Structure formats: C-alpha cells, structure tokens
Amino acid sequence: MQLADVRTAAAADATTISRLLADVIRSSYAGILGEIPARRLVSTQCALPRIRAEIEIPGGAPGWLGWLVATDTDGTIVGAAAGGVPMPGEGELYALGVAEGSRRRGVGTALLAAATDRMRGFGAREMRVTLPAEEDPALPFYESQGFGPLTPTRWSRAL
Incomplete structure (x- = not known):
C-alpha cells in the first residue's frame, strides 16, 4: 500500500477515528490488559464526544496540536495520531493507531x-509517549523510531 495522505483531521473524521482507535486497542491489548482495563481504555480514549470536541477546538488549545489522519490511496482512513506540546520543549504523543490491515506499511x-x-514547529526538543502496558506490542515500533525508556511504560526521544 502506498500512503496517499497525512492530513489534519476534520469534524467528519471523528467517528472513524473513534472506531479505529477502539479496534486497535481491542486487537492490540487482548491478552495483555484484562477485560476491565481494556474497556476502560476504550471508553476514555475513544469516546466520540471527546474526539469530536478535540477536533473542533477553535484555533487549538494551549499545548494541543490536534488530530492527524492517514489515508490510503482510496481516501480511507487507515491511521490516526494526536499530540501536543503541553510543556515548553516537550512534545507528547497522546495517541497513534493504525488499522490492523495497514500495519507495517509505513502508516505509523x-x-x-x-x-x-x-511538535518541532512549536518548539519541542523531545517527544514522549505513555504506553498502556509494559509489554506493549508497539514497543518495537517506538524503539525503531529512536524512543528509549524513561519508565517501563513511559518512553522518550530527542527531536
């Protein structure tokens, strides 16, 4: 698959982002997180009202840089990410998910x-991410992108 586009999410993308992230969490953390923690993660991270509100923040909010979506050549959303710079110099990746059939193809x-x-455009010199589990299936991806552990679930890289 060739990646067609990475763009800022639009209001119409909120439902797709919510579903995509919920599917990613359910498939990635089955057997790693218990059923209740996985449900809690889906309900907090994938809530449609939350994602819709985050997309529609007029002009952004201090430290919030918004949602991005990746589309395939047909325009179908195959991945989403969100981040910000909540503290001077420190970027934070809040979410990054890729549809199961599009993984290992450069989307992430x-x-x-x-x-x-x-984040660099807003002065970040470092990027951090917090993972839901110590044995997170995304660890090889983050390691390949230059992240290293701060704690078992908190990773960082210089920008």
Missing part, C-alpha cells in the same frame, strides 16, 4: 513524522 511512521514536524 508517516503519522509519527507528521506529529513530530508539528
């Missing part, structure tokens, strides 16, 4: 690169 790398560019 393209989303991370776009989020990184945004």
Whole structure:
C-alpha cells in the first residue's frame, strides 16, 4: 500500500477515528490488559464526544496540536495520531493507531513524522509517549523510531 495522505483531521473524521482507535486497542491489548482495563481504555480514549470536541477546538488549545489522519490511496482512513506540546520543549504523543490491515506499511511512521514536524514547529526538543502496558506490542515500533525508556511504560526521544 502506498500512503496517499497525512492530513489534519476534520469534524467528519471523528467517528472513524473513534472506531479505529477502539479496534486497535481491542486487537492490540487482548491478552495483555484484562477485560476491565481494556474497556476502560476504550471508553476514555475513544469516546466520540471527546474526539469530536478535540477536533473542533477553535484555533487549538494551549499545548494541543490536534488530530492527524492517514489515508490510503482510496481516501480511507487507515491511521490516526494526536499530540501536543503541553510543556515548553516537550512534545507528547497522546495517541497513534493504525488499522490492523495497514500495519507495517509505513502508516505509523508517516503519522509519527507528521506529529513530530508539528511538535518541532512549536518548539519541542523531545517527544514522549505513555504506553498502556509494559509489554506493549508497539514497543518495537517506538524503539525503531529512536524512543528509549524513561519508565517501563513511559518512553522518550530527542527531536
């Protein structure tokens, strides 16, 4: 698959982002997180009203850089990411998810690169991410992108 586009999410993308992230959490953390923690993660991170509100923040909010989506050549959303610079110099990746059938095809790398560019534009010199589990299935991806552990679930890289 060739990545067609990484763009800023639009209000019409909120439902797709919510579903995509919920599917990613359910498939990625089955057997790693218990059923209740996984449900709690889906309900807090994938709530449609929350994602819709985050997309529609007029002019952004201090430290919030918004949602990005990756589309395939047909225009179908195959990945999403969100981030910000909540503290001077420190970028934070709040979410990054890629649809199961689109993994290992450069989608996550393209989303991370776009989020990184945004964070650098707002003065970030470091990027951090907090993972839901110590044995997180995304660890090889983050390691390949230059992240290293601060704690078992908190990772960082210089920008």
